[in-house]
Amino acid sequence: MVTGGNKGIGLEVCRQLAADGVIFTVLLTARDETRGTEAAEKLRGMGLSSIVFHQLEITDNSSVARLVDFLKTGFVKLDILASS
Structure with missing residues (x-):
C-alpha cells in the first residue's frame, strides 16, 4: 500500500513495485478520488x-x-506500507 500514490514519489513507488513484481498487488491510495483513479489507470x-x-x-x-x-x-x- 502506498499513501499519496497519485503523483510524485508515491506514483513512482507504485510503478516500481508493480514493475519489479515485488508484490502481487499494489494498493495506490490518494485523498482525491479522481486523481487517484487517473493515476491507477495511467499505471x-x-x-x-x-x-x-x-x-x-x-x-x-x-x-x-x-x-x-x-x-x-x-x-x-499487508506486506509493505510506503508513505509519501
Missing part, C-alpha cells in the same frame, strides 16, 4: 495490471475505517 495503461486504487484521507477516521474494511475483505495481509 495500468503501462501494462502494470497489479495496481488497485482506494481513496484514503489519513486525517479522516471514517476514511481510514473504510480502507481497513476494504483491506479485511479483499486481502490476506
